[in-house]
Amino acid sequence: MSQAVLCRKPARVRPYSLTGGRQRRCRVLLVETFVAALDTPGDGPPGPPPDGSGPLPPRSVPEVRAVPEARAIVELCFRLRSVAEIAALLKMPLGVVRVLLLELADQGRIRVFDTGHGTGRPDRALLERVLGGLHRL
Amino acid sequence: MRGEDPTRGGPPAALDVPRGWQTDRSRAPHATKIVVAGGFGVGKTTFVGSVSEITPLRTEAVMTVAGEAVDDRTATPDKTTTTVAMDFGRITLDTDLVLYLFGTPGQKRFWFMWDDLVRGAIGAVVMADTRRLADCFPALDYFDSAGLPYIVAVNQFEGTARHDPEEVREALALPHQVPLVQMDARQRVAVVDTLLILVGRALDTTPG
Ligand SMILES: Nc1nc2c(ncn2[C@@H]2O[C@H](COP(=O)(O)OP(=O)(O)O)[C@@H](O)[C@H]2O)c(=O)[nH]1
Numbered sequence: 001m002s003q004a005v006l007c008r009k010p011a012r013v014r015p016y017s018l019t020g021g022r023q024r025r026c027r028v029l030l031v032e033t034f035v036a037a038l039d040t041p042g043d044g045p046p047g048p049p050p051d052g053s054g055p056l057p058p059r060s061v062p063e064v065r066a067v068p069e070a071r072a073i074v075e076l077c078f079r080l081r082s083v084a085e086i087a088a089l090l091k092m093p094l095g096v097v098r099v100l101l102l103e104l105a106d107q108g109r110i111r112v113f114d115t116g117h118g119t120g121r122p123d124r125a126l127l128e129r130v131l132g133g134l135h136r137l
Numbered sequence: 138m139r140g141e142d143p144t145r146g147g148p149p150a151a152l153d154v155p156r157g158w159q160t161d162r163s164r165a166p167h168a169t170k171i172v173v174a175g176g177f178g179v180g181k182t183t184f185v186g187s188v189s190e191i192t193p194l195r196t197e198a199v200m201t202v203a204g205e206a207v208d209d210r211t212a213t214p215d216k217t218t219t220t221v222a223m224d225f226g227r228i229t230l231d232t233d234l235v236l237y238l239f240g241t242p243g244q245k246r247f248w249f250m251w252d253d254l255v256r257g258a259i260g261a262v263v264m265a266d267t268r269r270l271a272d273c274f275p276a277l278d279y280f281d282s283a284g285l286p287y288i289v290a291v292n293q294f295e296g297t298a299r300h301d302p303e304e305v306r307e308a309l310a311l312p313h314q315v316p317l318v319q320m321d322a323r324q325r326v327a328v329v330d331t332l333l334i335l336v337g338r339a340l341d342t343t344p345g
């Protein structure tokens with residue numbers, strides 16, 4: 001299985017002004033990490049026209065390797081999903097899903113959210129909230 | 138595996154309706170998780186299903202077997218790779234707080250997965266069946282060495298002898314500060330109580 005923390009190290013250091021300071025992005029893909037599509041439904045690599053006629057819509061340069069699995073992930077992510085949910089719903093191994101998610105994130109098609117406490121142990125305030133939530137069940 | 142198991146206490150699949158937080162893609166709730174570990178058949182999936190708001194889902198991780206004996210039902214013999222299945226469920230605790238429960242097999246050869254799984258976790262519920270107590274030794278060893286808060290939940294199957302909790306503790310060499318509960322994984326109330334005890338234990342071990 002691939003690692004949970006996937007860090008992209010640029011081949012060379014890009015000038016700060018060009019990258020807005022984001023010289024290195026580190027995305028944490030735990031099983032519970034939430035991701036969401038940045039596209040709106042209908043975006044993305046165009047499929048065949050619905051009725052089989054008519055010209056194809058003008059096609060922007062596809063920055064996405066249009067692997068069907070990647071498209072399936074983006075479609076699922078029109079609703080907020082966790083990494084584990086994506087793997088389960090698409091019946092794909094977790095490691096494969098993580099690699100595809102990282103690629104999609106690099107392409108700006110999905111957004112990876114922080115868990116709220118990074119990868120560390122939850123602090124007392126968070127544990128108290130979980131306790132309160134469980135009490136209310 | 139969608140909700141056919143009549144022993145499950147969770148809501149039926151028809152109730153898998155989206156929650157409010159799932160439709161807002163601009164923000165995400167706080168994501169927390171608890172690991173449910175133990176031997177095969179001890180009741181992990183049942184435990185998860187009893188409290189989950191979704192029908193438990195299954196994820197798989199592929200692992201390579203280095204000439205090791207394969208001893209469980211999910212593994213394919215005579216192959217160099219095998220698949221480890223994890224069942225998980227979800228509980229929305231607040232509009233901005235979600236708890237995941239991951240049920241995972243406890244054998245030592247799955248530890249490669251656990252390093253990954255326990256990262257950021259609240260803690261673990263180690264499920265035990267008194268007829269096969271040794272099945273949970275590896276999980277106890279792992280959480281001890283990982284420093285993850287855990288409790289032991291004895292899943293009381295009917296027809297099995299009720300053991301004195303102190304005897305079970307002793308058999309597991311459980312430190313006195315680690316809670317041990319006797320429960321029924323099919324009962325939602327018992328599962329919620331077990332989770333409350335685990336989170337309480339996590340609080341006890343978290344500096345203020
Ligand atoms: N009688 C009884 N059966 C249980 C209990 N918990 C689980 N089971 C049953 O034991 C079997 C194994 O449970 P399962 O949750 O799949 O175990 P897992 O392998 O740890 O995920 C299933 O047929 C369950 O219905 C229990 O508390 N009492």
Ligand SMILES: [Mg+2]
Pocket residue numbers: 181182183224240
């Ligand atoms: Mg199971």
